[in-house]
Amino acid sequence: MDFDLSPEEQKFSDEVEQWLVEHHDPVVMDHHRENFSQLSDTPERRAFMKKLADKGWLGMSWPKEYGGQEIEGVYEFILNEALSKHAAPQIGKGVGIIGKTLIRHGSDKLKQEFLPKILTADVEFAVGYSEPQAGSDAANMQLKAEKVEGGWKLNGQKMWTTSAHFADWYWVGARTDPDKKKHDGLSLFLIPMDHPGLEVQSLPTIGKDTTNQVFFEDVFVPDDYLVGERGRGFHMISEALDLERFTMFTLSPITNRTDLLVDWVKQAKRDGKPLKDDPQTRKTIANIATDTAVAKALSTRFICAAMKGGKPPTIQSSQYKLFTTTLSQRVCDEALDISSAAGTIREGQELAPLLGRFEGAYRATMNETVGGGASEIQKNIIARRHLGLPKNF
Ligand SMILES: Cc1cc2nc3c(=O)[nH]c(=O)nc-3n(C[C@H](O)[C@H](O)[C@H](O)COP(=O)(O)OP(=O)(O)OC[C@H]3O[C@@H](n4cnc5c(N)ncnc54)[C@H](O)[C@@H]3O)c2cc1C
Structure with a gap:
């Protein structure tokens, strides 16, 4: 089975990547903010979103009558992955949750008032x-x-x-x-x-x-x-939550952290000995690299494939969110263990390994396993809807 991007999708992915490299701005793109880097919460980040809007990259999957291009959701998925790889703000609540719900259920007045502003990045929710x-x-x-x-x-x-x-x-x-x-x-x-x-x-x-x-x-x-x-509020909320579970929890930050950890292990020393020679460390990073590859397969197989059909499925969204957010936390946890006592030095300090990137990231990843539906809730969804087990509460 082929889960790779089609030539057109790959072309779009390359175009976005090149554009992001050309528009690199450290004020807007800050890896140290971890998952919160997705927010457009400063004037600079809002200005960046307007540039994305000018490129026509907001609301690509929306119907043409509302200013969209009616292309498959996989393009939004590709865009968000690229944005999160660069720690840039992402297309999130406006295009996904609010815009898509208004298109399906909103009155003409609300559509006219909000949809154009979402497409031009003139409103934050x-x-x-x-x-x-x-x-x-x-x-x-x-x-x-x-x-x-x-x-x-x-x-x-x-x-x-x-x-x-x-x-x-x-x-x-x-x-x-x-x-x-x-x-x-x-x-x-x-x-x-x-x-x-x-x-x-x-x-x-x-x-x-x-x-x-x-x-x-x-x-x-x-x-x-x-x-x-x-x-009908709860029904509309449930519809939008499946979307949130993967648009808000992209894979790129996990891949970035895994790469960072592996690169660091290759050159760091503990008690004067190269970490890369330590059997336990080698085992740990090999496991992490394997699980990161599994996460990538989950992402392309379940999410990307489902988005080509238009809608993310509930069970797969839960499996993806559970696996990736747990892995994200584990990568940081293992990095702190490997760096031993120095790993606890707070972010930004000179003596902290990788300037404390993993200390900060570990705390940030705690949030990810709760926001958008806690891990236990994802397990309940998988147990009941996928495995047919009885309700436990
Ligand atoms: C950083 C962050 C940002 C957030 N942003 C938003 C936002 O913008 N808007 C918004 O509306 N919400 C937001 N949330 C809220 C988030 O959706 C909730 O925190 C989450 O749904 C869990 O709810 P709770 O915190 O009330 O915990 P509880 O529901 O009280 O759960 C406490 C613990 O019990 C477990 N638990 C609960 N029920 C069950 C069960 N039936 N079976 C097994 N275990 C169970 C949970 O998994 C958890 O471990 C955010 C949360 C965080 C951490």
Whole structure:
């Protein structure tokens, strides 16, 4: 079976690679930010996204009537992998989650207002699903949306909203119908991030960046900004989550880290002896290199192949997310073990191996095994939907 890119896809991949090399900018492309490098959270990074928009690389898989090119999603996959390889901001929530959901379910007004701005990189979104009691169990959201004259009044709290401190609009799930079954009582709303009554509080993570908690006090949302049908919020969220599981967790950073570790082992010494001669170290990096190759095969076989058909499948998205985020953490963990006590020296300090890149990356990869659905949840999906095992909760 041939899982390689077609000649056209390879040509696009080469074009993107060359463009990224030509547009290299250390202010925009920063490997030390790890997974958070995907965000367009500074003026320079937003300007970079506008250049991608000018190239016509935003919304390539969208229908032509909404400004897209109707080409297969695999091109977006190729683009995101290349962007993450260079630690550049990625096409994420706007094109993938919000844009694609609006195309399928949004009103004409919302489509006209948001889709052109997404394609020109003139709008950034934050996504608010999680709450203190609704993380893995996303359907348990309790943010209250009460019907009032001309719209809705929202009260409550969201947790872990990445991007809320710089985004322009908030894509929020709220409970509109508390008397219905929990999965059927949720709706989606779009709210300007500077709306009175919204309070954003920073929430540092174990990684290097922060996410946020957001408090709502009598936030009025006009009827027009309810997305799709009332009560269908959870179904729209589930549809978009499969996409998030691989667009947000690209393979390139893992390959980069594996290469970095192998290169370092080739020249580093421990107690005066070359690490490359140490049998345990050799065994470890051989295992990591093999698992990185497996991750690449998973990515091309499951995800890339599925994207050629248009839609990422749920089970394969879970398998991919589980394997790659666990591997990502293991690569850093092994690197810290190999570099022994020096590995614990904080990032940026001269004595730290590779300037502490793995110390910082290890902390960042902890986040990856939780965000976008924790590893245990991916295992539950695989156990139930793929293996037919009974529900355990
Ligand atoms: C860096 C970061 C950024 C994030 N950004 C966003 C964002 O922008 N928007 C947003 O809405 N959310 C965001 N999240 C939230 C993320 O989706 C949740 O953290 C995640 O879904 C887990 O929910 P929780 O933290 O409430 O943990 P819980 O759901 O309370 O889980 C705690 C532990 O219990 C395990 N567990 C839970 N249920 C089960 C079960 N049924 N079976 C077995 N084990 C189980 C989990 O795997 C986990 O280990 C972000 C999280 C992080 C860490």
